[in-house]
Amino acid sequence: MYNYIMTQTVSLKFRSDAEIVKFVLADSALFGVLVERYEQKLKRYIMRIGILDDRTAEDLLQEVFIKIYQNLNDFDPGFSFSSWIYRITHNVVVSHLRKMNSLPKVVSIDDEDTGGSFIEKLPGDVDLPQEIDRKHLSKKVLSALSELAEDYREVLVLFYIEEKSYKEISDILRRPINTVSSMINRAKVKLKDKLQAIN
Amino acid sequence: MSNIAKKILEKIEKEKIKIIPKWRFILFRGFVWTALVIAMLLSAVAVSMVMLQICDIDWDLIPRMVAKPPFEFFRLVPYFWLIIAAVLFVFAYFDFRKTRKGYKYGGEVVVIFSILLSLIGGTVMYFVHAPHMTDEFLSDMPFFREMDEGRQGFWHDPEGGMISGAVISVKDGVLIIQDPGRHEWNVDVLNAEMNGTVYPADSRKAPPCVFVRVMGNSVDGSHFVAREIRCKRDF
Numbered sequence: 305m306y307n308y309i310m311t312q313t314v315s316l317k318f319r320s321d322a323e324i325v326k327f328v329l330a331d332s333a334l335f336g337v338l339v340e341r342y343e344q345k346l347k348r349y350i351m352r353i354g355i356l357d358d359r360t361a362e363d364l365l366q367e368v369f370i371k372i373y374q375n376l377n378d379f380d381p382g383f384s385f386s387s388w389i390y391r392i393t394h395n396v397v398v399s400h401l402r403k404m405n406s407l408p409k410v411v412s413i414d415d416e417d418t419g420g421s422f423i424e425k426l427p428g429d430v431d432l433p434q435e436i437d438r439k440h441l442s443k444k445v446l447s448a449l450s451e452l453a454e455d456y457r458e459v460l461v462l463f464y465i466e467e468k469s470y471k472e473i474s475d476i477l478r479r480p481i482n483t484v485s486s487m488i489n490r491a492k493v494k495l496k497d498k499l500q501a502i503n
Numbered sequence: 504m505s506n507i508a509k510k511i512l513e514k515i516e517k518e519k520i521k522i523i524p525k526w527r528f529i530l531f532r533g534f535v536w537t538a539l540v541i542a543m544l545l546s547a548v549a550v551s552m553v554m555l556q557i558c559d560i561d562w563d564l565i566p567r568m569v570a571k572p573p574f575e576f577f578r579l580v581p582y583f584w585l586i587i588a589a590v591l592f593v594f595a596y597f598d599f600r601k602t603r604k605g606y607k608y609g610g611e612v613v614v615i616f617s618i619l620l621s622l623i624g625g626t627v628m629y630f631v632h633a634p635h636m637t638d639e640f641l642s643d644m645p646f647f648r649e650m651d652e653g654r655q656g657f658w659h660d661p662e663g664g665m666i667s668g669a670v671i672s673v674k675d676g677v678l679i680i681q682d683p684g685r686h687e688w689n690v691d692v693l694n695a696e697m698n699g700t701v702y703p704a705d706s707r708k709a710p711p712c713v714f715v716r717v718m719g720n721s722v723d724g725s726h727f728v729a730r731e732i733r734c735k736r737d738f
Contacts, residue, residue: 478600
């Protein structure tokens with residue numbers, strides 16, 4: 305069985321997501337291919353939008369993949385599979401945060417690379433002081449990010465870190481593209497304010 | 504295969520987790536769209552009821568009612584149907600958002616489009632007499648009857664030269680009308696005008712409508728001499 309899955313996994317490696325979904329619907333053992341393809345991305349996404357520790361993120365990731373598996377028949381090939389699973393992930397994380405009944409206040413600073421890459425990707429209008437030490441700044445950015453409202457944090461993560469287009473973010477958050485665009489702009493202003501307050 | 508992939512596949516196998524069949528999603532989407540269509544149709548009926556009640560107002564008689572306390576005029580506002588239309592409208596809005604592509608449109612676009620659709624639907628309903636049929640269907644229900652009587656009561660002002668009510672019968676040029684307070688009036692309709700022509704009192708025929716508004720003069724608490732009769736709801 306394991307060998308069969310491994311063989312199939314290799315043969316499916318270069319197939320599109322939509323094609324793999326068709327294969328999984330015929331043989332659920334191949335679901336592992338989709339899990340492997342997205343587990344790292346989704347785990348990072350969960351940690352970033354939920355500001356969660358590694359263990360909680362992994363639990364939620366399992367929940368996400370189980371939901372994806374159960375709802376495979378609901379996937380519309382006319383939409384992007386990636387957007388669809390990010391949407392499910394968004395729902396699971398939001399539901400988890402609501403259950404916790406409060407947004408986390410403390411940022412995990414293990415992922416300094418996230419903060420660093422975030423700074424690089426932020427446009428000039430955020431106008432971060434260049435002289436500040438990059439590592440120190442990473443922590444500050446993550447800290448500021450964690451203090452943003454959930455909606456604002458998520459659009460920034462999706463746009464700058466996950467590198468999703470406006471259309472993809474619109475599909476993930478189920479908001480009109482114009483709304484996404486203005487949310488990103490507002491989120492940038494809020495982040496700038498937070499960073500200035502921290503400085 | 505990664506650890507998480509193995510764990511997930513084991514969990515699926517161990518807990519016998521199944522892929523939800525496609526028909527359930529199709530059924531759900533069908534339900535969402537059916538609910539949307541029903542909500543839009545009902546909101547169109549509610550809008551047509553609003554139109555009916557607005558058209559029922561004799562605007563030219565309003566100046567004669569200035570002696571009434573201002574709050575009396577609010578009786579003419581079709582609150583009930585406006586509220587029903589609004590509730591259905593809100594339901595339809597959120598239901599549309601639940602459709603696969605419903606989120607792609609801005610809130611204002613959906614609202615404007617829905618209002619236009621309700622108005623067009625309401626106008627079509629009005630011209631196919633849907634509100635008239637609805638009104639007749641509901642008229643036997645105590646709640647709607649009371650609401651209607653309250654509204655018709657606005658036009659009942661014998662001292663001011665106007666009575667309104669349901670036609671009971673006509674005999675020898677006398678129309679028997681039951682006013683909103685269930686009081687019967689003998690209305691002398693000889694020489695009265697209806698729809699621009701003299702009312703054929705000697706024909707012993709009741710006017711071709713359920714409700715009438717009669718302008719004229721009150722003789723006493725039960726007798727009224729009509730000058731003009733207005734049909735308010737056709738048979």
